[in-house]
Amino acid sequence: MDQLRPNTSDEEVSQGEMQELLTTKPHDYKRCKLVIEQHDKGRAIPFDEPTLPIRINGRDDLCRSFSGETVCVKILSREGDIRTGRVVGVMEREESFPSFICKIVEGNPKLMIPIRKTMTRIRIPQSKTPNTVEIREHIDRRWVQTKLIYTNPNDLFLVKVLKWKNTCLYPLGVVTKVLPPESEDLNNALDIEYGLGDKPPSFKPRHTESDSTERKDFYDCLTFTIDSPGAEDLDDAISVIDLGETFQIAVHITDVASYVSKGSEVDEFGRDRGETFYGENKTTYMFDRHLSSNYLSLLQGEKRNAISLMV
Incomplete structure (x- = not known):
């Protein structure tokens, strides 16, 4: 059975260097929350200027980052309140890379294309048997091939990203599950991809009648x-x-x-x-x-x- 060892992607700039840039050049570098809108386009929301987002155009300027991550952004241009920039590195990310629901790229079985348009294509290990895909499980800290399945053009797959080297156009991932249409597995995979598995925490109201905010009473209005x-x-x-x-x-x-x-x-x-x-x-x-x-x-x-x- 073939094995792949997970790894983290290399950063363009080290954590220490990014922090120094933010401290010494706060006008040019911003700590931001990244929102990817298309696979090659997004906006970065500065923590110190949330009403002035920075446009990020082009896959290269997104710098192998994922939506929702905290990133360091270099501002490239300013035209009034409109700013463009480039991600120079990821400052905070989840402990593991996300999973995506994908289809096989027609004519290229080495690539998967996520159905979510905000994500770029993902490379997967290519099976030596035509029209098949390797299914892998995480066993003893390794992604081990456990199945080899024949595929159909309309099949959907759950693909786990493992790493994204700075020399590679696409991240490397592995197929962890086949998702038949209208199945419970597909619904569960959607929950995983969009982070919907957890329930909201229970609520205990802090508001009381002694609320000190000055308010106008509209209670008698229609x-x-x-x-x-x-x-x-x-x-x-x-x-x-x-x-x-x-x-x-x-x-x-x-x-x-x-x-x-x-x-x-x-x-x-x-x-x-x-x-x-x-x-x-x-x-x-x-x-x-x-x-x-x-x-x-x-x-x-x-x-x-x-x-x-x-x-």
């Missing part, structure tokens, strides 16, 4: 939400007030920060997940259901904290 009949998270509403010759329209959004402490476990989990995912047969939530459908919902007859815009 206020209503516009959502589908089965909606559970009613986090925005509008109200209309007759002022005589004019009307005042107000848009109300749930004040999440009045219930969730910054930096808390609930806050960090919500930041990582980013949104609630609504699947055909499954919903994966960003917040605990007791929090989102109760405290963060603008419910009839209940007082809730909100951020409001009046026009």
Whole structure:
């Protein structure tokens, strides 16, 4: 059985060098959270200037990085508030590389193409038998070939990235599973790829009646939400007030920060997940259901904290 030993990819710049660049040249180098939008395009959100993202154009300038990683970015150009840059290295990443759901590149069995458009192609060890793919398992710290399967053009595979050398155009990965369409394995693989396996942490409200924030009471105003009949998270509403010759329209959004402490476990989990995912047969939530459908919902007859815009 063939074996592959996992490894981490080489960095363009060492951790120490990146930290020195950030300290000595803060105008030109930024510590950022990377958001990849296409396999060769993305934006970097500086931690010290989150409203001024840096555009990253081209696979080379993304520097073998993955979406969600903390990276060091060199600013290449400025035109007003529009900035472009290049990733010079990864500062923080998960302990292991991610997995992706892929299809075989037509005419090139050595390459897999992720169905997620934000990821580049992945190299895999090529089987010596035509029209087959090696399935590998992680055994005793090695990725060991355990199966050899014949493939069809429409097959989907779960591919684990192992390493990405700075001399290689694509990362190296291994196929860990075949994913038949409409199977539970496919649903589980989607959870793995998008990080949806964990449940939100349970919620204990910190908000009390002694909330010190100065607020305006809209409780007596006609206020209503516009959502589908089965909606559970009613986090925005509008109200209309007759002022005589004019009307005042107000848009109300749930004040999440009045219930969730910054930096808390609930806050960090919500930041990582980013949104609630609504699947055909499954919903994966960003917040605990007791929090989102109760405290963060603008419910009839209940007082809730909100951020409001009046026009």
